[in-house]
Amino acid sequence: VFEKICQKQTPCLLVSRNLPVPSELKEAAEAAGTPILISNDTTTYLMSMITQYLAVKLAERSSVHGVLVEVFGMGVLLTGESGVGKSETALALVQHGHRLIADDRVDVYQRDHETVVGEAPRILKHLMEIRGIGIIDVLKLFGIGAIKDETDISLVINLTNWDSKANYDRLGFQENTRIICGIAVPQVTIPVKVGRNMENIVEVAVMNFRAKAMGFDAAKTFDDNLTSLIAENTEEEKRGEKD
Known part of the structure; x- marks a missing residue:
């Protein structure tokens, strides 16, 4: 049985709970050149960890154009046309104490049916391109606390050049999504726009998104208050007509 297990295509044998390795297994593994690894962990724990590891490493990956930062512990993907100010906004966020994951190109993959993860390509790790300055190393300039290897993407913020004729959402009732790796x-x-403090606006957008997730919707509160006020005025008008 051990000889059948120890084949050329067998990557290794893993013995859990620090159990002793039978001499027959040692002989079969040595003959086939199969490494034997020993762990103190339980079989269930090891299988779970290996499954999660392989799911990440073997997941199908794709790339999106944008900048990925972690703001208040939430992964935020900044998108938009070239030159709109994504990297500059991300740099300002890093200076505010937030963390950079990837600049310019973000590799993404699906962790499960609800989670999409973003990370930097190896060649771009910890680097940013700032027009007029060039390539900067965020790790060396701002320290280890300013970078992170990967993060779940919870929110996409699309930066667009100001258009006076465009109809922007002013109340927050619109709910849009972007499909990344099959996940909305x-x-x-x-x-x-010139004069707008984009890093502060991004921070507020993230805090507002988290508040909505916790059930605190400012737009709904405004709508409820407005509806209540209209109802009160209508009742007063009816009473006035009766008098």
Whole structure:
């Protein structure tokens, strides 16, 4: 049985719970050149960890154009046309204490049916391109606390050049999404205009998104208050007509 197990295509044998390795298994593994690994962990734990590891490493990956940052612990993908200010906004967020994951190109993959993960390509890890300055190393300039290897993408913020004729969402009732790796990720569009503090607006957008997820919707509160006020005025008008 051990000889059948120890074939050329067998990557290794893993013995859990620090159990002793039978001499027959050692002989068969040595003859086939199959490594034997030993762990103190339980079989269930090892199988779970290996399954998760392989799911990540073997997941199908694709790339999206944008900048991925972690703001208040939430993965935010900044998208938009070239030159709109994605990298500059991300740099300002890093200076505010947030973390950079990837600039310019983000590799994404599906972790499960609800989660999409973003990470930097190896060649671009910890690097940013700032027009007029060039390539900067965020790790060396701002320290280890300013970078992160990967993060779940919870929100997409699409930066677009300001258009006075465009109809932007002013109340927050519109709910848009962007499909990434087959998963619908919530998306908001923020117009970029000279004089607007984009990093502060992005921070507020993230805090507002988290508040909505916790059940605190400012737009709904405004709508409820407006409906209540209209109802009160209508009742007062009816009473006035009766008097």
